[in-house]
Amino acid sequence: MPDDILSTYAQAQPDKPAVIEDRPDGTIVRWTYAELEERSNRLANLLLSLGAGGAGPDAKVLWCGPNSPEVVAVLNAARKTGAIAVPLNYRLSADEARYVINHSDAEVAYVDHEYVPLFAALRDRGELEKVRHIIAAGGPAPAAPAAPRQALAGMLTEADIAAAPSDPPDIGDLAGTGGTMIYTSGTTGKPKGAFRSGAPDPEVFGALLNLFGYRPDDVYLTAGPLYHSGPSAFLRAAQLYGQTMIVQRKFDAEDWLRLVDTYQASSTFAAPAVMRMICALPKEIKDRYDRSTMRVMIANAAPWSYELKKRYVADFPPGSLFEIYGSTELGVDTVLLPEDQLRKPGSCGKPAPGIEIMLVGADGNRITGTGPEHAGEVFVRSNVMFDAYYKNDASYAANSRGDFHTVGDIAYWDDEGYLYICDRKSDMIISGGMNVYPAEIEAVLEQHPGIYETAVFGIPSEQWGEVVHATVVRSAGAAGASLTGAEVTAFAREHLAGYKVPRSVDFAAELPRTGSGKVLKRQLRAPYWAGRGAQVG
Incomplete structure (x- = not known):
């Protein structure tokens, strides 16, 4: 019988803390590897x-x-x-x-x-x-x-x-x-069961973790629910190295900083919504906690905006920030290293070890050019992909091209081999025949001091088919309190081509999300498309 990794550590380091739950009320559960x-x-x-x-x-x-x-x-x-x-x-x-x-x-x-x-x-x-x-x-x-x-x-x-x-x-x-x-999160419909048999390919998975520089003495802290593929995968990686794992039952931004400080946490996986809440805390609160031990911050679940990255590196060690692009089905596909975070704004990095990526155009042919004008659908081939959609062979086949598979994202390469995700294929807006990628607009709008976050999507237009709409969450403070829709569109007009500027803006206290932190644009779009037989994008 093959050696079980937990059994191995229980024998080699029985008294080392394996998993700790430390609640804000002072209740602490601590299990050693033997326990x-x-x-x-x-x-x-x-x-x-x-x-x-x-x-x-x-x-x-x-x-x-x-x-x-x-x-x-x-x-x-x-x-x-x-x-x-x-x-x-x-x-x-x-x-x-x-x-x-x-x-x-x-x-x-x-x-x-x-x-x-x-x-x-x-x-x-x-x-x-x-x-x-x-x-x-x-x-x-x-x-x-x-x-x-x-x-x-x-x-x-x-x-x-x-x-x-x-x-x-x-x-x-x-x-x-x-x-x-x-x-899967079900951002576009009923969730699908992404089935993956056995353990990840040890050579591919090991090369990825070595790229992050994982060590046995790291302390992993959850920054999201373990039912989501990212946090659970990296918790498994922590156990693979025999690390101590800190589990926060339910996320709270200041309490998360307390756990970083108390246990000298050095690695985590975080969605942008979580880190936005942490970085938005008042300076006097953040300064109560030592954050210098954070060594490996894996950024994903959804793209981190350039503005959020700037906020992160102002609050945490800049050399700790790694961004990955991946999915429940396809695993980790690209990595953007710390030294490239601010040098390559908008990029999600180069292919991870053992990963092949091809872009496919609307005509079905492979794209070899570079730049936004050569964007195409992302197809991935590797030994760490999922095996099937459970009881849904048709969906699996529809998203496959031989050994390559897609989850519907659109991207382009630059001339140094870095990948840039434009948006999900299902979120792309077609306005007057022009392809508009909401992620690009969202990244621009989040640079406005009065905007905490925003969701951009298409709404129906008799003249253009679709036009751009933005739902905005105002930031705390004076800049956000006085923000108007006219100011949002004026700011967008300074930085974007005219056809990308939101034609309408509304405001919300928060954005609806899936359990994994992705914005439910389907829910935001629904009122605008009600009563129509079809929805563009």
């Missing part, structure tokens, strides 16, 4: 004991809950049993959650105590088509009530986990044959 191993083994053996309706090689184990040591345990337990780990975004509505649960065909659900009532309600209404066992994990949060006793009826609990054997499970040659199935 994480024991918990993961007990859970794995419980899963295997459930028989045909349980979890073993290739079975689906759905898990749901905020970041916690228990989540780290189930990720390890699923791997140890050869199962497929299926994270469920706990922010989904009951209807949205039911779709993912049932579509995944999972027969076991491992659920944080806080979300047990959701599963109990679905169960009691007979709406769980395949789930036969629900495991209620963790105890009550200090500031939240425990799951009602009636909700726990018929469920497995912490007592069942504690009663299971603590020895590593033995599944023979099937060890390590599991994988993940992460549902």
Whole structure:
């Protein structure tokens, strides 16, 4: 039986802190590598004991809950049993959650105590088509009530986990044959289950982590929910190196800085929305916390604007900022190194180790030219891509060209081989026959001191087909409080071609987002396109 990475560290460094949850109220849960191993083994053996309706090689184990040591345990337990780990975004509505649960065909659900009532309600209404066992994990949060006793009826609990054997499970040659199935954000429709079997290709994954300079003494701090592919992938990378992992149950900007300071956190993965909140904190708050230990900041989930990067390097070590471009399906595809962050504004870097990228034009031919006028759809080939969309072969085939696959992004190369993402193909605006990329406009508008963030999208026009519209979130302070739509368009006109200037502007307190932090432009567009048979872009 192949050596399990957690078991190996539990023997080599049993007393090293593996995972820590430190809540703002002073409650701290700290598991050593030996304790994480024991918990993961007990859970794995419980899963295997459930028989045909349980979890073993290739079975689906759905898990749901905020970041916690228990989540780290189930990720390890699923791997140890050869199962497929299926994270469920706990922010989904009951209807949205039911779709993912049932579509995944999972027969076991491992659920944080806080979300047990959701599963109990679905169960009691007979709406769980395949789930036969629900495991209620963790105890009550200090500031939240425990799951009602009636909700726990018929469920497995912490007592069942504690009663299971603590020895590593033995599944023979099937060890390590599991994988993940992460549902995409659903920015353009129903989420799709991106299935990936086994562990990432060690040569490709190792070369990527070496590029970041990962070390065993790094401390990884979550900066987003672990149900999202990026934070969970880099948490797994941290464990691969035997690092200490700090899990913040729910994100809070100042508390995140407290955790950086307290544990000398040195690496994380952050979406732009999260880092924008951190950098927007008043200087006197940021100055309370030491941020100098941050060594590897992986920027992605959505593109970081040039303005946000400038704010980051003013608050954190400039040499720590790496930007990546990737997706749940295709993994990490490009890397922009720290020395290029401000030298190459708008770029997401060069292809990552082991990654091949080609751009394909509207005519179906490969693009070889450089510059924005030679933009095309991004297709990727590598050994770390996903295997399939679960029960959706048509979608997989539609997005494939031989061994290359796309998620619908549009990009161009520069003459030094750096890639620039223009936008998602589905977000592109066609106005009067001109292609307009919202990301370009958003990057310009965010340079205005009165704009915290913005979402640009197309709305219908009888004359032009579509015109540019901007929904703006004002920044705190005087500049934002007095900002008008006319000022937004005037600022855009100073920096953009006329056809790219927003023809209309509205204001919102915040932008709607998916659980992974991506802006839900579909939701913003919907009122403008209501009643129309088709929507351009």
